[in-house]
Amino acid sequence: MPHTIEETPLEVAGPEPLGRVTAEEGRLLARLDRKRLPQHIAVIMDGNGRWAKKRHLPRIAGHRAGVSSARMVIETCARLNIEALTLYAFSVENWRRPKAEIDFLMQLLREYLRKELPVIHKNKIRLVVIGRQEELPQAVQRDIEEAMHLTAGNKGMNLAVALNYGGRAELVDAVNGILAEKRENGAGSKPVDEETISRHLYTANLPDPDLLIRTSGEMRVSNFLLWQIAYAEIYVTETLWPDFNRASLLEALLDFQRRERRYGGLGEEEASPTARAVGD
Numbered sequence: 001m002p003h004t005i006e007e008t009p010l011e012v013a014g015p016e017p018l019g020r021v022t023a024e025e026g027r028l029l030a031r032l033d034r035k036r037l038p039q040h041i042a043v044i045m046d047g048n049g050r051w052a053k054k055r056h057l058p059r060i061a062g063h064r065a066g067v068s069s070a071r072m073v074i075e076t077c078a079r080l081n082i083e084a085l086t087l088y089a090f091s092v093e094n095w096r097r098p099k100a101e102i103d104f105l106m107q108l109l110r111e112y113l114r115k116e117l118p119v120i121h122k123n124k125i126r127l128v129v130i131g132r133q134e135e136l137p138q139a140v141q142r143d144i145e146e147a148m149h150l151t152a153g154n155k156g157m158n159l160a161v162a163l164n165y166g167g168r169a170e171l172v173d174a175v176n177g178i179l180a181e182k183r184e185n186g187a188g189s190k191p192v193d194e195e196t197i198s199r200h201l202y203t204a205n206l207p208d209p210d211l212l213i214r215t216s217g218e219m220r221v222s223n224f225l226l227w228q229i230a231y232a233e234i235y236v237t238e239t240l241w242p243d244f245n246r247a248s249l250l251e252a253l254l255d256f257q258r259r260e261r262r263y264g265g266l267g268e269e270e271a272s273p274t275a276r277a278v279g280d
Contacts, residue, residue, distance in 0.1 A: 018079050018246070028250035036257050038210035040084040041077060042232070044224055045070065047216030047240030054240075060104045065242035067112060074159060076246055078125055084158040084206045088224050092132070092166035106140050109163070113143050117150065124156030130202035131165030132173075158206055165202075167226030174200035203228055211256045213249075215241045233259045 021029060045066060052062030070087060077085045090105060120127060129144045136144070144163070177200040178192055198204065209225060209232045217238040221229065235252045237244070 018076065022247070024247045025250060028247060028254060031254055032250060033257055034080065037080060037082060037253060038233075038256055039082070039207045040086070040209040040211075041082055042086040042088070042209040042212045042225055042229065043073060044088045044212070044214040044218075044222060045241045045244075046214060046218055046222075048242060050216060051240040051242045059101060062242060063101075063105060063108055067108065069241055069244045070112075071116065072246055073244075073249055074120075074125070076249055078123060078157045082157055084160065084209075086130070086160040086162060086203070086206070086209065086225070088162045088165065088222075090131075090163045090165070091223060092164055092169050093223070095164075106137055110140060110143050113147050117147050120147075120159065121151050121154065124154045125151060126154040126156065126158050127151045128158065128160045129163050130160050130170075131163045132169060133164065135164050160203065160206060162224070165224070167221075167223045170202055171197075171227060173202075197227065201227060208232070210261075211235060211252065213237070213252050215239050215244050231261070233261065 018025070018029065048062030048066045049059045050062070051065060052059050055061070073087070074085065089109070094105075095102065117127075127147050129148065133141055133144060140163075174197055178196060181200075182190075203225070208228045208230070212221070212225070212229050212232045212234045214221075214234070214236045217236060219236060221234075225232075233256050235255050237248060237252070239248050
């Protein structure tokens with residue numbers, strides 16, 4: 001049975017936070033430890049063009065189909081009380097695509113905001129856009145500003161949409177921000193530390209991602225959140241983005257919970273005295 005999006009409050013109380021589920025989703029949910037979910041999920045939404053090509057459709061059909069997957073991920077993460085979700089929507093490299101495709105993507109973004117913003121706001125989701133917004137079309141900038149202003153006081157999930165975003169561009173902007181701050185404050189030669197850099201990133205008010213999901217099977221991070229994903233668990237699926245459904249997301253969360261997160265240290269078994277003796 002296909003999943004249907006219902007415009008109901010995402011934080012509704014009840015025994016099942018996801019509402020009506022399929023048999024497959026129910027089996028996955030039964031295995032999920034809701035006390036060990038990631039704080040921040042980042043998603044590289046890849047495969048729209050290939051999805052359309054497989055169906056002998058224009059690329060724009062793939063982009064439109066991908067909107068449903070984005071809606072599902074936003075809704076599900078909000079219902080599971082994930083603190084932050086970042087979606088990679090348009091990179092700085094995407095300007096190299098045909099103008100007709102870029103124009104359609106910008107139109108699709110505006111259409112999405114117009115249709116979905118009331119539901120996002122109703123459900124206390126705070127929308128932020130990360131990237132070089134000043135280089136986007138004026139109409140898109142206005143819509144973004146209005147959406148961020150409307151949801152700025154919301155206390156639910158943080159939804160970050162990466163638009164005209166590049167990880168290297170973000171680091172360049174962070175360095176220039178630090179230099180400007182030093183000039184303004186006369187900070188002299190005080191060394192720059194990791195906290196200073198993090199404070200000047202687009203994601204300064206968000207935790208670093210615990211889980212990075214990439215669809216379509218590509219084994220690269222594509223200039224996405226280069227600083228922030230230093231310790232993120234990376235989950236790659238062959239599923240193309242328009243086919244990425246709620247069961248796919250739950251599978252990614254279950255895979256995350258099977259990982260042992262070490263942050264450069266040793267796992268419990270490796271850190272035991274016996275394990276050290278054997279290693280020596």
